[in-house]
Amino acid sequence: MVDIPGGVPFSGLLLAGGRSRRMGTDKALLPVGEAPLLDIMVDKMYRAGCDDVVVSRNESGYTQDIITDKGPLSGLHAGLPKCHHPRILVVPVDMPGLTVEAMRTLATASEPVYFEDCALPCALKRTADLKAYIENQLRSDNGRLSVYALLKFIRAKALPRGDERTLYNTNTPEQWSTFWRSEETYHEGE
Template identity: 30%
Template structure:
């Protein structure tokens, strides 16, 4: 755990919590697990892993005020990012949160309905960002010791150095529990202006490093986006107080 904290020092975490939760029927960010709203549980986990800043993509000012009350007294730097493209889904939240970063760099992004963070996978993502920061274009891969790389063209970058940085470090088929670089915001804005709100095509448009999740890291991709999935998760945990709420 101490190694993960050292790697994460100074990093930002992003929680996407501005959606309508239409399939759940109530705000997923506030679902209770172990007596705490999912939002607070995720924020606490991020801080425990050494992230010093948590940015909540809250969608609206009103929702930001509600979330701020739920996260009172947490240590660390908390920020609340309001969508510049209202009603445009997770891409708008990610765009807003990356825009709230105080300086260029990577942020670890989670959806508010993902209750688990894998410390080991997060640490490996940070290492890939640090060790594989430049691509070997001829080999078609990054120089990070074997993680695969996908590249669907050069997105605009703010400097020659950032032009070859990976913009996304993820696992196959998973847009979240992933590291996004602030340079990805330009591609996000382009797509939002074109009303292209699809998440998976975005992944192919970013310079990416793809890691393979180990079996004991797969829990990180559990999501609770329907009442059935949420209740099943609580039953498996024996969280009967949560079931009664």
């Protein structure tokens, strides 16, 4: 177990339930060395200090969406109740550069936080207001399905972004290739 700064335990929620239409293949199963990206991200979350990690993924053996086809809010809706702690680190599966340190920065904040200009990853506190907000947005015909809207509703604080590689999102084959080429270049310069 990782020593948790501040001593307050937190859960992790990995959002891996997207359809990966732009990637053309399941992003969660993309290989990173010998392991799929899904396993790499779960491992990072545990190393960041998560006591438990819930994987929101529309596959057997994972937490599946109750209200489908509504994006990340569907994953939050299904996954938040399964988390053991009220403090929750929410991570998208498609950010292979997301570091353990960045996750820990979010998860150990005393308030809901995210990185500037990047709604995910974020850290939330599970409250009745949060649950009601998500439920209302998902069930409304004109609900706001944006994670940014949710962060605004809960008055989450934006933290400085830091290294751009950390928050690089890989939604297409081109973005995936670009990320890994930049990683090779970065590590060559060390």
